[in-house]
Amino acid sequence: MNSRTRREGATWTLIAKSLIPLIFIAGVAIGALLAGWRWLNHDSAAKKRDINVIRNSGKLRVLLSYDPINYFIYKGAPMGYSYELAESFAKELGIPLEVVVVRDMNEQLAMLRKGEGDIVSHFLTITGSRTGIVNFSTPLDSSRQVLIQRKPAQNGSSHLVRKLDELDGKTIHVRINSAYYTRLKEIMKEKNISINIVTAQGSLTTSELLGMVNDGKIDFTVADDNIASTHKALYPDIDSETQLSQNQPLAWAVRKNSPQLLEALDRWLQEQKKSGNLAVIHDKYYNRQYQFRKHAVHSFYSSHAGKISPYDDLVRKNAKAIDWDWRLLSSLIYEESQFDPDAVSWAGAIGLMQLMPSTAASFKSGNISNPADNIKVGTAYLVSLAKEWQEIKDEATRLKFILASYNVGPGHVRDAQKLAIKYGANPNSWEGNVEKYLGLKSEPKFYNDDAASLGYCNGKVAVLYTRNIINRYSLYSQVIPE
Template identity: 30%
Template sequence: MRRSQVRFSFLVIVLLLMLVAWSGFLRKPSQLETVRDRGEVTIVTRVSDDTYLRNGGTGQGMEYDLASRFSEQLGVSLEIKVAETVDEALAMLLDGQADIAAAGVGVTAEREGRYRLTDPYMRVNPQLVYRSGGEAPDSLESLAENGGSVGINPSQLGYLHQSDGVELPELNWRKHDDTTDDLLYQVWNGDIPYAIVDSNEVLLARHFYPELRVAFDVGGSKPLAWALSPETDGSLHREVQAFFAEIEKDGSLARLQERYYGHLGKFDYVGTRLFMRHVANRLPQYRGVFQEAARENGLDWRLLAAIGYQESHWNPKAVSPTGVRGVMMLTQDTAAHVGIDNRVDAGQSIRGGAIYFSQVRDRIPDRIPEPRRTWFALAAYNVGLGHLEDARIITETQDANPDSWLEVKKRLPLLSQKKYYQHTQHGKARGWEPVRYVENVRRYYELLKRITEPEVMSVGLYPDESATSGPRVRQPLGVRLGDSVESAF
């Protein structure tokens, strides 16, 4: 009897083990496991300056950088799919064409009920924009009373309708399925009088279209998040949540925001207009020299040209009160160091500036990645490596990261205060100058990239009417400029 009980118990144990094994075999893998097993995460986004652009086969944009970092953390490759609007991106998500929608998705109660949304990673404000010279309304109500019409993306209109505390009057809403860049261009070009666009996109666009103006914010702040399908098990959503918590804690998120928006600062209408005129009238004379000097020193010629513009507005006869001269405003000592004997000769000045900047950048620690390394080099080019190092030491003594431009640029202005500079090796400096210098050069550099490479907006969107199948294509969008600027390139 005892023997049969042992056999029975053994049989039960075997059956239980087989059941466990079979249950594991039959268990449906989680979404996170599926993504890792196939070695790829698919993210749908949309085309705009702050989300995703493609430049020479490489991606750029806030959402793209976030997606790239997330895929690296997962240890998988990244597949990017492109939608025209936020609503289309969300529809593609529900249709199973993507794992995540990262397209500047505004958080509303309705969307929270339909999707798995992450915690917000950024907040923006919808704004009413118009062109300078047009009538500036003080509210949507006054615009409605005067029969005004407003261009708006259906996704934005849907967001505002679903937002708490936002009451929209009866307006002539001109719904546009175009990209935000198209919509802003139409306002700038006078095709439509007003449009409602998110503040981050307005901030970027005003440096390309300086006549754009902001009348007022529409509603309160708009939190942005990533969206995942509600039909999933939540495993990938939890991974994304952990990712955002980590990059917020370690400062990576703040550095990304600084990278895309930190150089914009207060908008300078006159300065931007002047820059565009000089691009048309002055830059063509020196473009070849900038390109050659940049190529010889491993630089992007547009960065070198941006430095030259900040220094002298591309004026070879420029002279400062301190005696620096030429396009690149070289001191006598610097000119002698790089082998330049005529500082007011544009070619010599540009070549000398390229050599010197390259040498300065080579002295920035290799552990500092791009583009931060370039921002540090620009600051050193302006204020000197010694003062930059003093600011980095102050940053470290205040328990912040001395390899972070976001942190160091907060401390550079301290070099003008005695309680700080008296303890430094290189003494007092007007530390706010390199901060402003770097921001200006970055702004000119971004403008030159967009002016010289309109194909950065060339991303698959519209069906090729001549083809019956294959990828969707669109014509380059880029920045539409005046005839004088476009003819210069």
């Protein structure tokens, strides 16, 4: 081999060696790109539900955990910081809200990515790992993580953990893959200490873990300071003065393939901030400890009591007459009177189920001002309406005909059927058919139509009435035992 050949060989060897790192980097980049493509393909394989698809579906599905701040049932009514905001946003979009209760945060994110929900309305800490799988809204709040520990039996703080180093050897219960779990792992590295992190069940809420510390069942957990501060009204024996992190932004999450939904959500949130509405709702749930304690320990706070109203036993008994789930009948009663036995409408409807005296007379009732008689007669009327609509074979559809008839009378619903036939719709189908024409009975063109023998009816109210009862029943079913 001559010297020129040796020089050329050495040159190519040098070039090859210099290219190896570049080839490796390119390989990593391509691998990441392919992984990203696989992830994007996973999300796009689910139903792509951006804002137009959501509107066409007729509902905005939000994923919420059930706790005393963000979402709960109190005296039969759905309430909560996240719930109120989600309901307001759904109204802004002009579509009904559907709440899906998911207690496990990891399951919330998985369901979001699969298209089984549109927004995780639980307040999530924005972390690097999460931004890789979901998009976050503009932050709604911020909070520091704090250590939750039980106050000493006697006054004084000598036995309380006040420095991060003192966490060495301590056992702390947090949900796995939560921001709290991640922060404890970081502290172990930062301080070169060992913390026994016990991963709590994903279905356990922060509120429940705080209660376990308060009751002495566990020694430590971690929470956001705003949540801890609110819960002190309920759990007076907890201490939350030891800070574990700096302020961190909290936000809602949407799928990566829903950019239009994210844009609409961010725009709406900015408007809520500017108007002061966000601050008002925040104050309602975070800064009124007396009210928080009042609803959290109330016998009709449905998280722990499994109750809806003082009339649950009466409702259960009478629901059997119509073969209804008692929670469905409770939802109707809430829609009628909000469980006020003394309610009287402008038209003279009386009591829990808002019965007209003429209706009650046809059932030979006793005193419809009495809750027991009122529910008995109201249920008997529902039984008669069920017979009225036996022709509707699908049970879920028949229910909507019955509910609308309870609100405006079966005659107006029959009119809507006739209008549906005249204008080429299905008289035995609800959504987009009889529902549509019942709503149109408030417009002259339709209530003056020969097919509408009973004339004017505020059918839009009946449509909303029906939808509200069914949606509330869905909420009850997720949190109240059958």
